[in-house]
Amino acid sequence: MIAAQGIPLVAFLAVAAVLFCIGLFAALRRANAIMVLMGIELMLNAVNINLVAFSRYSAPADAARGQAFALFVLAVAAAEAAVGLALVIIVSRRRNTIEVDKIDTLRG
Amino acid sequence: MNFGAVWPEIVVSGVGTLLVALDPFVSAARQRWFGYVCLAGLLLAGLLTLGEPVGGGSVLGGMVTLDGFSMLFRLIFLAAAALVVLLSLDFILQRGKDLGEFLSLLCFATTGAMVMAISRDVVSLYVGLELLSISSYVLAAFLRDESGSHEAGLKYLLNGALASAILLFGLSLTYGLTGQTSIPALTHGLASALHTGYAPVVWLAVGMVLAALAFKIAAAPFHLWAPDAYEGAPTPVTGYLMVVAETAGFVALLRIVDTGMGPLAAHWGPWLAGLAIFTMTVGNVTALWQRNIKRMLAYSSIAQVGYVLVGLAVATPGGVSAAIFYLVAYLFTTLGAFAVIAALSVRDPGDAITDYAGLGRRSPALAVVLTVCLASYVGIPATAGFMGKLALIGAAVHGGMAWLAVGIAVNSAISIGYYWTVARTMWVDPAPADGGAVAVSPAGATSVALTLVGVVFLGILPQAFFWLSHWAGAGILR
Numbered sequence: 001m002i003a004a005q006g007i008p009l010v011a012f013l014a015v016a017a018v019l020f021c022i023g024l025f026a027a028l029r030r031a032n033a034i035m036v037l038m039g040i041e042l043m044l045n046a047v048n049i050n051l052v053a054f055s056r057y058s059a060p061a062d063a064a065r066g067q068a069f070a071l072f073v074l075a076v077a078a079a080e081a082a083v084g085l086a087l088v089i090i091v092s093r094r095r096n097t098i099e100v101d102k103i104d105t106l107r108g
Numbered sequence: 109m110n111f112g113a114v115w116p117e118i119v120v121s122g123v124g125t126l127l128v129a130l131d132p133f134v135s136a137a138r139q140r141w142f143g144y145v146c147l148a149g150l151l152l153a154g155l156l157t158l159g160e161p162v163g164g165g166s167v168l169g170g171m172v173t174l175d176g177f178s179m180l181f182r183l184i185f186l187a188a189a190a191l192v193v194l195l196s197l198d199f200i201l202q203r204g205k206d207l208g209e210f211l212s213l214l215c216f217a218t219t220g221a222m223v224m225a226i227s228r229d230v231v232s233l234y235v236g237l238e239l240l241s242i243s244s245y246v247l248a249a250f251l252r253d254e255s256g257s258h259e260a261g262l263k264y265l266l267n268g269a270l271a272s273a274i275l276l277f278g279l280s281l282t283y284g285l286t287g288q289t290s291i292p293a294l295t296h297g298l299a300s301a302l303h304t305g306y307a308p309v310v311w312l313a314v315g316m317v318l319a320a321l322a323f324k325i326a327a328a329p330f331h332l333w334a335p336d337a338y339e340g341a342p343t344p345v346t347g348y349l350m351v352v353a354e355t356a357g358f359v360a361l362l363r364i365v366d367t368g369m370g371p372l373a374a375h376w377g378p379w380l381a382g383l384a385i386f387t388m389t390v391g392n393v394t395a396l397w398q399r400n401i402k403r404m405l406a407y408s409s410i411a412q413v414g415y416v417l418v419g420l421a422v423a424t425p426g427g428v429s430a431a432i433f434y435l436v437a438y439l440f441t442t443l444g445a446f447a448v449i450a451a452l453s454v455r456d457p458g459d460a461i462t463d464y465a466g467l468g469r470r471s472p473a474l475a476v477v478l479t480v481c482l483a484s485y486v487g488i489p490a491t492a493g494f495m496g497k498l499a500l501i502g503a504a505v506h507g508g509m510a511w512l513a514v515g516i517a518v519n520s521a522i523s524i525g526y527y528w529t530v531a532r533t534m535w536v537d538p539a540p541a542d543g544g545a546v547a548v549s550p551a552g553a554t555s556v557a558l559t560l561v562g563v564v565f566l567g568i569l570p571q572a573f574f575w576l577s578h579w580a581g582a583g584i585l586r
Binding site: 013020023024027030033036037040043044046047050051054058059061062065066068069072073076079080083084087088090091094095100103104105106 | 230231234235238242245246249252253255256258259260261262263265266269270272273274276277279280281283284287288289335336339340
């Protein structure tokens with residue numbers, strides 16, 4: 001209870017919401033594949049802040065669930081980033097670009 | 109801990125691990141054996157699933173439930189995976205690719221889908237979803253030297269990861285509102301949170317979960333990634349994504365929205381109804397302009413998603429069981445069509461509809477099967493699709509949303525336009541001068557025959573499957 005003393009839950013949630021919106025904006029702008037991946041990572045970090053903050057302020061019986069969920073999210077995000085970066089490397093080698101809008105052989 | 113409940117998942121992921129471990133030690137000439145090992149593993153997992161007691165209780169600390177729904181969907185995923193293994197053997201070997209690696213990814217993806225089917229907790233459901241999705245991204249990019257394939261993989265990944273992040277934010281809010289991650293506990297928690305002054309947060313959470321899952325099942329207007337991913341992915345993978353990844357998306361919708369958010373059905377029902385009608389119309393109308401058969405079937409699959417959503421939108425037990433029946437019909441119809449397309453593209457990579465000219469004379473058997481599958485998509489009587497649409501229309505009328513039934517009928521009429529183009533090209537247009545009969549391997553022929561039997565059987569004797577889907581959907585709506 002020491003760390004959270006005086007800081008209301010809504011402050012954590014506000015940080016998470018702002019982080020989520022920044023990430024969403026970066027992902028939807030679709031400028032560059034790395035930027036999209038980084039935007040998605042920001043969104044996942046926002047999720048983790050939410051989960052950990054909620055678990056800090058929840059009943060003791062419910063607290064562990066949020067922390068466990070956050071750990072799963074971290075692990076899966078790492079796997080997703082690894083596959084994502086591998087695909088970006090393949091695309092950049094074959095096409096010399098990672099601009100999402102220029103990767104457009106498939107359309108119709 | 110009692111791991112007995114998840115033996116089928118352990119077997120399938122074990123086969124995946126075995127294949128990737130043996131891969132470096134098996135010469136290219138013997139790679140075909142990986143296919144038989146994989147099929148044996150999937151069969152064993154199916155038998156283990158059938159041997160499990162169906163209790164509806166929960167095991168593994170409440171993460172897993174063994175109800176009728178988890179049983180039926182495990183078997184659906186195993187059957188779809190086995191059919192995809194059969195139709196991919198020659199496709200992958202002919203291209204000189206590593207079959208062991210391909211099949212192990214397929215096993216891991218299938219494990220993920222099965223974990224989703226048995227999940228009773230949003231955490232295990234999310235982990236299953238990501239195991240399925242991440243394996244699918246790699247599968248879509250498997251022919252990485254072809255420009256379409258790696259582009260499909262990247263686009264699928266960027267959109268799929270975005271949808272996962274939105275889904276997680278919604279789920280983090282439901283955890284904050286209720287302190288729970290178990291789906292039955294969410295059912296009660298969310299309904300009471302609605303009346304304690306947190307209504308806007310409940311709506312935000314429901315909206316984010318709905319939008320993210322609409323992304324995953326490729327419902328319009330969240331479908332823009334799907335045609336690119338489906339066209340560019342290797343043909344067997346396209347069939348797998350259309351059937352397993354979309355069905356798994358519906359599993360998540362049924363568990364999280366129909367069960368977890370069931371008491372709010374009066375609020376999300378109309379949204380799903382709008383999504384259903386918009387999705388089927390966009391899918392069917394856009395499919396009319398396509399010249400590539402995979403891209404056409406991609407839009408057609410978007411339309412099918414719209415039909416299935418009708419069963420969820422009416423939020424009645426009849427609607428849920430009609431949706432489950434339609435998913436089974438869709439499995440056989442889609443994999444039948446893709447078995448034919450994969451057989452034709454083993455040697456010839458062209459996927460243009462004009463490549464099918466004169467197929468009726470070159471390979472009558474393949475042309476008949478593809479025609480039956482297209483008829484099933486339209487909903488011609490004596491095919492699986494007809495029975496599925498009948499069930500959905502019945503559910504819509506009984507559920508007080510007769511306008512959705514009209515939507516299905518009108519859309520089926522529109523869809524005749526593009527399915528007819530393919531049928532006419534096969535049966536009426538002359539074959540090219542150099543076009544001989546298409547050689548089909550035993551594995552490919554088996555997959556074609558099995559799907560044909562499925563489509564016709566469901567169309568003529570659907571009672572057993574109607575009963576099964578009713579049984580499986582019984583506990584879903586809360």
